[in-house]
Amino acid sequence: MKVLLKKTLSKSAKILGLDLLTGLANQRLFLPFYHTVSDDDLVHVKYLYPVPTIKRFKTDLDFLLKNFKPVSYTFLHDYVKNKNAIAENCFFLSFDDGLREFYDVVAPILVHQGIPATCFINTAFIDNRDMFFRMKASILIDTITRKELSAGQKKAVTGIFNQHNLTYNSASDLLRITDQNKEILDTLAPVVGVCFAEYLATHQPYLTTNQIHELIQQGFSIGGHSVSHPYYPMLPEEAQVKQTVDCLSYLADNFNIQERLFSFPHTDFNVKKTFFDKIRDHVDLSFGTAGLKLDLLETNLQRTPMEVPGYSSAEEIVKTEYLYFILKRVVGKHKIHRSW
Ligand SMILES: [Zn+2]
Structure with a gap:
């Protein structure tokens, strides 16, 4: 239903200017996320989501840079902490799952263009020890x-x-x-x-320890994505907390990572407020995957998936998300509420 509605909206959104949409939505911050970018046939993900080609990714970046200013996690920290109003359109780019293409393909493009990004990693899969x-x-x-x-x-x-x-x-x-x-x-x-x-x-789909060290040297920030990528809504809360805290402790101990960023594997849907209370001393900012949506918890920011079946560009996805947000606000569905 939601997928069909969005597809219908995408036709109208296409002809609207982004300035009009961001203004009407009154949302200047956009958080796109990807998993990988590749021109190769990636057997381990090809049946899960459409893999953007390098050409598509570069076109996406051109669109984002033309309409938003790239910002890093430090900007988000200040924004959340000081409740700053955002004067211009900004985007925070991130990648989930710690796949090798972040090092091989994405990082060189981002360094060349001066775009900051955060890579969220499952600690059990570093060095290709195991697989999602x-x-x-x-x-x-x-x-x-x-x-x-x-x-x-x-x-x-x-x-x-x-x-x-x-x-x-x-x-x-x-x-x-x-x-x-x-x-x-x-x-x-x-x-x-x-x-x-x-x-x-043979394929080494995940980042290695050395590659992560190199990415940190290049200025990328590294965040946690749980230890083994479980489905949080089905996990007992103590296990959710353990997956989160153990992952971030591993990153701090092995890579001396000071930023405490966490992106939920799969989704943060139905994750209770009590979970957020329990991780407060370990996580500064967390990230969901619900698209352009507000969260009653100000330290939990919702990102928009950019690998969507049936969509071929960031322009199409971003404009549709904004139009969808404007409609959701009319019926009061633009904010995530959480139970205790
Ligand atoms: Zn993931």
């Missing part, structure tokens, strides 16, 4: 799609799904596997002839 379960699903879908399964393999896959009270009809059913039953992916892998350890060793 959704990436495992993407790799398996690719294998199953390319090579047709034998009757025996199909029977085994269906059997594994059934053991977990799930049905298997096609490869895309792997995207229904959640944090709660992610071990299915490890059971399925040998059945379809995939070895995740081998994939990690």
